[in-house]
Amino acid sequence: MNMPVGASVPDYRAMPLEELDVSDPRMFQHDYWHELFARLRDECPVHYQPDSPAGPFWSVTRYEDIVAIERDTETFSSEPSIAIIDPEPDMILKMFIAMDPPEHDDQRRAVHHVVAPRNLQEFETLIRERTVEVLDSLPEDEPFDWVKLVSRDLTTKMLATLFDYPWEERNSLTEWSDMFTSDVRITAGEGSTREVIIEHMTVCLQRFTELWHERKGDGKETFDLIRMLQADPNTENMVDDPLTYMGNIMLLIVGGNDTTRNSMSGGVVFLNEFPDEMAKVRQNPHLIPSMVSEIIRYQTPLPHMRRTTTKDVELNGQKISKGEKVVLWFLSGNYDDAVIERPNDFWIDRPSVRNHLSFGAGIHRCMGNRLAEMQLRILWEEVLQRFETIEVVGEPKRTCNLFIRGFTELPVKVTRFQP
Numbered sequence: 001m002n003m004p005v006g007a008s009v010p011d012y013r014a015m016p017l018e019e020l021d022v023s024d025p026r027m028f029q030h031d032y033w034h035e036l037f038a039r040l041r042d043e044c045p046v047h048y049q050p051d052s053p054a055g056p057f058w059s060v061t062r063y064e065d066i067v068a069i070e071r072d073t074e075t076f077s078s079e080p081s082i083a084i085i086d087p088e089p090d091m092i093l094k095m096f097i098a099m100d101p102p103e104h105d106d107q108r109r110a111v112h113h114v115v116a117p118r119n120l121q122e123f124e125t126l127i128r129e130r131t132v133e134v135l136d137s138l139p140e141d142e143p144f145d146w147v148k149l150v151s152r153d154l155t156t157k158m159l160a161t162l163f164d165y166p167w168e169e170r171n172s173l174t175e176w177s178d179m180f181t182s183d184v185r186i187t188a189g190e191g192s193t194r195e196v197i198i199e200h201m202t203v204c205l206q207r208f209t210e211l212w213h214e215r216k217g218d219g220k221e222t223f224d225l226i227r228m229l230q231a232d233p234n235t236e237n238m239v240d241d242p243l244t245y246m247g248n249i250m251l252l253i254v255g256g257n258d259t260t261r262n263s264m265s266g267g268v269v270f271l272n273e274f275p276d277e278m279a280k281v282r283q284n285p286h287l288i289p290s291m292v293s294e295i296i297r298y299q300t301p302l303p304h305m306r307r308t309t310t311k312d313v314e315l316n317g318q319k320i321s322k323g324e325k326v327v328l329w330f331l332s333g334n335y336d337d338a339v340i341e342r343p344n345d346f347w348i349d350r351p352s353v354r355n356h357l358s359f360g361a362g363i364h365r366c367m368g369n370r371l372a373e374m375q376l377r378i379l380w381e382e383v384l385q386r387f388e389t390i391e392v393v394g395e396p397k398r399t400c401n402l403f404i405r406g407f408t409e410l411p412v413k414v415t416r417f418q419p
Helices: 034-043 063-071 103-115 117-136 146-163 171-180 194-215 225-231 242-255 258-273 275-283 285-299 369-386
Strands: 046-049 057-060 304-309 313-315 318-320 325-329 387-392 407-409 411-416
Touching: 046 318, 057 063, 063 325, 117 146, 117 369, 146 171, 146 225, 146 242, 146 258, 146 369, 146 407, 171 194, 171 242, 194 225, 194 242, 242 258, 258 275, 258 285, 258 369, 258 387, 258 407, 275 285, 275 369, 285 369, 369 387
Parallel strands: 057 325
Antiparallel strands: 046 057, 304 325, 313 318, 387 411
């Protein structure tokens, strides 16, 4: 844990429940969140915080409660936002993850084919070629930033492929992804102001609108996300509704980027922290798919999703009024020892390893989960074939963000197997 000079970790076990601050992203930046959520699961699994930069909200921290809420879309709505913060009145973007049936189903269906089994098979060769190219270009026996040279690079290239985005402009996609999730209210004031976010969103919308019109009716059978929206009767005119078009582009950019990128970095950290698991997967490479699921659970790249009650409801003895925010802490559910055996251990061959909440549950379960798992599987297949060691050589720098749990820097050093 790398704390700034003069800072201290809150004593979550000693302070009164009503003083617990579940809205402080510094607990993720400095990695001291475990005690907070452990106490809430034990003593107050449905916890009310009346005041925060994100406004008042309820926190739900147990696995089973989270799953039950995810499945009750009539009582717990995804509208108007799936983040703990409310959108600004003039920035209410419409995206299918923040919709309820039937609108959610119609818009999700339009783009779901991008991750159909046939497309995934075609992606595999491309992903492997790029992964090999990136890994073979890494310096040996000298420190480098894994986030920059591996995680960010590989996921940016995949995003560009999914959108058939101009290759020379592809870094804009990752920059926009970071910008869209950096509101000052969820970054302890370190993120972007409303004005800066609007400026970037405007540029992004203009570029994607140009691409829409360039591709409309061009007759090409390329299976990118823009053409998929154009081909579906429910979304064929989405460009005429800029808030909906921008909302779904934002969703697909962030969803196609953050889970994979931060799990690519997290896996390196965890296998350094648990060297016995690294030895295990080196001896049994068939464990890589299982290890990938465990990396995604252990990292939980999106710590929370938010729902809004459509009526008065009682949950675990707490009465929640209509219209209140209910925050589902996936990160806490993934460490709930009532469901997850030895949750604090990174255990790559654990039983029921896919039984985690990092992809959500119910109708909003992550559309691209199989693609994310494939990218991570291929990365580790190629890493284990060529690197004898992959060592973290400095303190990882983590995001100060309540919605994205990730890494901004990860200094590592690798050595290759000798021929």
